[in-house]
Amino acid sequence: MRVLHVVTHHSPDHVFGGPTRVALNLCRALGAAGDEATLLTVGEGFPGELPREVDGVPVRMFPARRLIPGFGFAGVTSPSLLARAGGFVRSADVVHVHLARDLVTFPVALRALLGGHPLVLQTHGMIDPTTVPAARLADSLGVRRVLRGADMLLHLTDADRLGVASVTAPRPPARSRRLVNGVAPQEHRRPARAERGGPPVVLFLARLEDRKRPADLVAAVAAVRAVHPDARFVVAGAETGGLVARLRAYAAELGVADALEFTGPQDHAGVLSLMRSADVYVLPSTVDPFPVSVLEALSVGLPAVVTATNGLAPDVLRSGAGRVVAAVAGDAVFTGHPGASATPGARTRPGDSATEGNGALIAAAVLELLEPAANETASVAAHRLVAERFTIGAVADQLREVYAEVLALHS
Missing domain, CATH: 3.40.50.2000 (Glycogen Phosphorylase B;)
Incomplete structure (x- = not known):
């Protein structure tokens, strides 16, 4: 055919x-x-x-x-x-x-x-x-x-x-x-952090645009670092609209700029490599019907934190492959496809009430998944979920x- x-x-x-x-x-x-x-x-x-x-x-x-x-x-x-x-x-x-x-x-x-x-x-x-x-x-x-x-x-x-x-x-x-x-099933799960060594790594990997709400992850950094002072936050993906500069400025305002690493876009091998070296994957977007990036994270056994409106949220919740958080969309909702024009007032303002509230919820979920036993349990569930269903x-x-x-x- x-x-x-x-x-x-x-x-x-x-x-x-x-x-x-x-x-x-x-x-x-x-x-x-x-x-x-x-x-x-x-x-x-x-x-x-x-x-x-x-x-x-x-x-x-x-x-x-x-x-x-x-x-x-x-x-x-x-x-x-x-x-x-x-x-x-x-x-x-x-x-x-x-x-x-x-x-x-x-x-x-x-x-x-x-x-x-x-x-x-x-x-x-x-x-x-x-x-x-x-x-x-x-x-x-x-x-x-x-x-x-x-x-x-x-x-x-x-x-x-x-x-x-x-x-x-x-x-x-x-x-x-x-x-x-x-996604392609991955035969081997990523190694546990005890095997990898080094500080805990929290990963955002998606197109860098307002509707993905990466600012919500930046808002979570301080609370996570209060418990894990050496935690690193890796932000990867192609940028649109000068968002990286705004995120850097927001991180500096919060006093957490040293915790963030922006790696830029990645090819598929680079995506899987970053996911294998991370402890938790976070995608804060409130509008995402069925993101491949979450499936790829789960495929290597990387636990995911997603919002309740993410199309994969029911599967993540039911399987125990990560954590699902409620989210306040605020004024950061886009309609249509990646090239669609924003509706009036639809840009994230890092530091707005929605960003701060979502950051607190994300931080709590990330801290749960950084506990070794919880991380391992979610990792096994994530790997199994993709192998059995996706x-x-x-x-x-x-x-x-x-x-x-x-x-x-x-x-």
Whole structure:
């Protein structure tokens, strides 16, 4: 089976984040099962020629052009990709689009729909009700039509499914299935801290933007260091919007700047290496449907602290793979995908009441997980959870069943 996956953007710093990682993981797993899976996307920030392969996945990558300034990834396109999209669509048995309101995935999905080609959409929580005028215009110009007309819509959570249904109302998508994210299982858990030695390490690893609320982790540092004075806090990920400078200033204001280490973006090997060397992973974001970064942390046995609105919170809580904290969203909620414009007043102000309150909750959870017995118990549970429920091979098997169902509709 020839499958074309389409995603908005890829770059060496992985700034687009989860959807691209999911697409690459699925393509690699499909390839291992004997299918021909190719990723179609735009590329930006690569030295020299754009790559033809990423993480072992065949990639057709075209130069990105920022057509609409100020719209983030929603304003990125590639005339050369769009000119050749018809050929890529026609050569595939199934077109699988990781759909956002943008000028890459939406035009390709529309072309597949109008051409009558088998079309699967996966929205990753990026399509939901919005008051942003540009997003509402995109819905009326064709996003709603694509969502209604696709052969299958894949959702991560009930909130994801209901968000799309609200956009397409009063007519829902014809068919919908839940497909969770998956990661490669790791045979060995990370070593316990007693084996690694050194001070305790708390890790934030995700795209550095306000909606991920890294300031909440900075607000937790002082309370953790009151118990573990040598604790280190590693902050990794691609930066957007000058956030690192603001976080450094906030840390200096709190007197904890010496505890923080900013490592910048990491490749996949670097991600796993940082996770294996940490004691606790923290993702404070209040809007995250099913983050791959949490799954990757759990896969190496790294206990995670997540907020109750994180899509993986029920699994973390039920399995004992970490801690789930309530969170005050404050004014730091973004809507839509990573390139969506913020709603008015939607930027985190480090030091606001929500940040301080969330910091206290995070600190308490981190301190629990730094206790050796609790850390080991959560580590075993985390490793087992991914091995039993979230391996990419099992997810790919479910996806192949979806493809077979979609192909049967066109036979």
